[in-house]
Amino acid sequence: MLLAAGVIALLLTSVLVPRLKAADPRDADILMQVLGGTADLAAEKAYQEADVYFHGGIAGGCPDEAVCVHGAMPHRGESAPLPLARLVKRLHGETAPRAHRHLQGKEEKELLPWFVAAVRLNPHHIEAWRTGSYWFYRTGDFQRAEEFIREGICHNPKDYRLYLDRGILYHRLEKWEAAATDLERARRLWKNSSEDAPYDLSAIRTYLRDSRERLQQPAISR
Amino acid sequence: MGSLAIARLSIVEILRRKEFYVVLVLVIGLAAWMQTMNLGASGTGRFAKDIVMQVVWLASFALAVPLAARQIVTDVEQKTIYVLMSRPIHRWHYVFGRVGGAAAASAICFTSLFLVLVLMLLAKGVAGIADPGLWQAFALQITALVMICSIAVFFSTFATSAGTVTFSLLLLLMTRYGGPSILDRIESASNLGIFRDVFWGVYLALPHFEFFNISQRVVHGWGVLPSGVFLQIMAYGVAYSVFVAALAAVVFRRRWL
Amino acid sequence: MHTAAIEAKGLTIEYRAGRARKKLAVAGLSFRVERGEIVGFIGPNGAGKTSAIKALLDFIPVPPGTCFISGMPSGDPRARLSVGYMPEVSYYPKYLTLSEFLHTCAAISGMPPRFRREAVASTAMRVGVHHHLNVRLSSFSKGMLQQAGCAQALVHDPDVLILDEPMSGLDPVARMRMRRLLSALRSDGKTILFSSHELSEIEMIADRVLLLNEGRLLYDGPICEVVDSDRNLEQAFLRLLGEELPWVA
Numbered sequence: 001m002l003l004a005a006g007v008i009a010l011l012l013t014s015v016l017v018p019r020l021k022a023a024d025p026r027d028a029d030i031l032m033q034v035l036g037g038t039a040d041l042a043a044e045k046a047y048q049e050a051d052v053y054f055h056g057g058i059a060g061g062c063p064d065e066a067v068c069v070h071g072a073m074p075h076r077g078e079s080a081p082l083p084l085a086r087l088v089k090r091l092h093g094e095t096a097p098r099a100h101r102h103l104q105g106k107e108e109k110e111l112l113p114w115f116v117a118a119v120r121l122n123p124h125h126i127e128a129w130r131t132g133s134y135w136f137y138r139t140g141d142f143q144r145a146e147e148f149i150r151e152g153i154c155h156n157p158k159d160y161r162l163y164l165d166r167g168i169l170y171h172r173l174e175k176w177e178a179a180a181t182d183l184e185r186a187r188r189l190w191k192n193s194s195e196d197a198p199y200d201l202s203a204i205r206t207y208l209r210d211s212r213e214r215l216q217q218p219a220i221s222r
Numbered sequence: 223m224g225s226l227a228i229a230r231l232s233i234v235e236i237l238r239r240k241e242f243y244v245v246l247v248l249v250i251g252l253a254a255w256m257q258t259m260n261l262g263a264s265g266t267g268r269f270a271k272d273i274v275m276q277v278v279w280l281a282s283f284a285l286a287v288p289l290a291a292r293q294i295v296t297d298v299e300q301k302t303i304y305v306l307m308s309r310p311i312h313r314w315h316y317v318f319g320r321v322g323g324a325a326a327a328s329a330i331c332f333t334s335l336f337l338v339l340v341l342m343l344l345a346k347g348v349a350g351i352a353d354p355g356l357w358q359a360f361a362l363q364i365t366a367l368v369m370i371c372s373i374a375v376f377f378s379t380f381a382t383s384a385g386t387v388t389f390s391l392l393l394l395l396m397t398r399y400g401g402p403s404i405l406d407r408i409e410s411a412s413n414l415g416i417f418r419d420v421f422w423g424v425y426l427a428l429p430h431f432e433f434f435n436i437s438q439r440v441v442h443g444w445g446v447l448p449s450g451v452f453l454q455i456m457a458y459g460v461a462y463s464v465f466v467a468a469l470a471a472v473v474f475r476r477r478w479l
Numbered sequence: 480m481h482t483a484a485i486e487a488k489g490l491t492i493e494y495r496a497g498r499a500r501k502k503l504a505v506a507g508l509s510f511r512v513e514r515g516e517i518v519g520f521i522g523p524n525g526a527g528k529t530s531a532i533k534a535l536l537d538f539i540p541v542p543p544g545t546c547f548i549s550g551m552p553s554g555d556p557r558a559r560l561s562v563g564y565m566p567e568v569s570y571y572p573k574y575l576t577l578s579e580f581l582h583t584c585a586a587i588s589g590m591p592p593r594f595r596r597e598a599v600a601s602t603a604m605r606v607g608v609h610h611h612l613n614v615r616l617s618s619f620s621k622g623m624l625q626q627a628g629c630a631q632a633l634v635h636d637p638d639v640l641i642l643d644e645p646m647s648g649l650d651p652v653a654r655m656r657m658r659r660l661l662s663a664l665r666s667d668g669k670t671i672l673f674s675s676h677e678l679s680e681i682e683m684i685a686d687r688v689l690l691l692n693e694g695r696l697l698y699d700g701p702i703c704e705v706v707d708s709d710r711n712l713e714q715a716f717l718r719l720l721g722e723e724l725p726w727v728a
Binding site for chain 2: 533536537538539540556557558559560562563564566568570571572574575579583584586587588589628631641
Binding site for chain 1: 268401402418419422426430432433436447448
């Protein structure tokens with residue numbers, strides 16, 4: 001009886017303790033456990049797919065302006081023409097979309113599932129949180145935009161960029177106090193860790209100053 | 223009549239094996255999940271349509287290739303071919319019967335999976351099923367399945383089942399997803415001289431499955447293929463399938479059973 | 480000119496055994512099976528019986544003018560219009576029921592659809608498997624598969640039957656039924672060439688015997704002649720092969 005209890009306790013411990021210790025919620029997610037390291041790759045692919053969708057199914061946007069704008073065959077240099085190459089290219093051109101096009105209006109909503117998928121697969125994909133929140137806002141779903149970026153902050157509480165974007169969102173929604181709070185936090189968390197960081201700092205200061213002015217608070221010192 | 227009776231064997235086989243039903247249930251589950259999951263925005267149809275369409279298309283290939291690959295190999299290994307070839311039929315009757323049977327069975331599987339997609343589109347309220355492009359895509363995929371079945375049966379006349387599946391899938395994936403870029407590379411390789419022509423000849427001889435993949439056109443609403451192009455591609459698919467099946471019959475003609 | 484039901488003229492079959500080596504399976508084999516005869520095809524393992532049968536049925540391509548069925552070259556599918564073949568190894572499509580299997584065989588043999596149902600039912604009755612028509616072949620025992628194999632050979636009412644080890648796997652009752660069936664088929668005017676290791680069965684049924692050893696025909700003649708000086712076919716078989724006769728108490 002004692003031995004059986006010990007075995008059961010050992011089994012339960014080996015299952016429960018890792019779950020309790022998991023700092024990263026991904027470790028407790030079955031989907032993440034199944035995908036393993038490929039989850040990050042899949043998240044990036046999902047994020048890129050949003051851009052593909054934005055361009056009507058064409059990866060990389062428009063590869064050749066001459067083709068996209070003028071519908072001309074791209075110039076490939078001086079090599080001799082191969083037999084049937086024209087026919088094959090024509091069939092390629094007809095079966096795969098080629099022209100340059102952006103989603104507009106209500107169609108822009110078609111991008112959103114890819115951002116949701118990207119952050120589901122990798123909650124630390126900052127750009128997916130940022131871009132997704134922007135597109136929720138742009139399609140007019142302000143509440144969802146706010147919820148989306150809030151969730152991103154929950155998963156990434158130390159990243160200034162999410163506070164910056166939420167601050168800008170609040171600023172657009174004329175929620176000056178909330179905007180100021182987030183922008184102040186972004187300023188405190190800011191690090192010069194990327195090429196865009198100086199521009200982000202400039203944006204933080206600009207929006208924060210404006211938010212405070214609108215709240216009739218004194219401007220921050222440089 | 224002999225070829226038809228042999229073809230019927232393949233259809234009965236796929237309907238009595240479990241793989242098709244497992245795939246069908248998985249696709250139904252996926253479509254149902256797409257209906258219920260919170261995709262972040264209501265009314266978004268492309269995401270679900272794209273995912274389910276890709277899964278249905280790939281699943282139909284995944285069912286077709288092993289089915290076609292094992293037809294002749296299994297008959298020879300298990301000696302069931304003796305019962306068939308002791309009848310008054312040419313060997314090419316048998317080969318064409320196997321190709322036709324595998325193609326018909328694959329088409330039945332694909333049509334069933336496609337119906338799941340159609341029902342999902344109807345439930346989402348998307349007017350996509352009225353899109354002629356969707357039905358063009360259906361017809362082109364059926365033709366692609368006929369092509370891959372004839373290719374797999376051809377390989378199976380001299381390779382093992384596993385080798386046949388591997389070669390067939392390699393050809394499929396290479397051309398379906400890399401066809402245009404292969405063409406670009408060959409065209410730009412002007413310094414290769416005569417080898418460029420050789421590579422070009424090989425490229426032309428490959429089965430061009432990329433022509434049959436218009437799913438992105440359908441998902442992103444690029445409209446129907448011009449009818450002339452559609453008919454050209456269909457004719458190419460049928461002609462290629464018949465040619466490869468004939469090659470298989472020639473290879474099989476002198477084979478010792 | 481009188482046409483034999485089955486004829487081989489100088490049949491030679493060589494298999495590749497390794498890179499440069501060839502193995503002679505059948506060497507210059509010539510024989511005739513006349514219409515209405517039952518001929519036993521006997522020989523030790525590896526004698527070339529199955530290879531010869533495969534050549535007759537065009538499973539192994541042979542030069543023109545070597546094998547004939549009802550006067551037609553074996554390479555012509557029309558030669559197999561009136562042939563029923565029962566293979567040694569009874570493997571059939573497992574996912575089919577017996578009825579579906581027989582229907583398929585009849586269809587491939589060119590039988591019009593309106594005759595198939597009756598043909599399948601009567602053949603199954605004759606062979607003794609009519610109770611299993613709607614049972615899948617995957618659940619058949621070895622003996623039942625043998626009977627199914629016999630049924631598929633008979634379903635299209637062929638004139639010539641080539642049976643490879645028809646008694647293999649059968650219990651004594653089924654063997655008796657098979658013997659009776661073969662005798663009945665001879666009464667119907669069928670020609671039967673069957674190979675078997677059961678020499679006692681051949682002795683009971685066959686009119687003539689062909690003895691093969693190492694691809695060569697050792698004996699071709701009536702049963703009664705070959706057992707005339709020996710007690711039974713087995714002893715005649717061993718004598719012809721040059722083995723010592725077993726000591727009899």
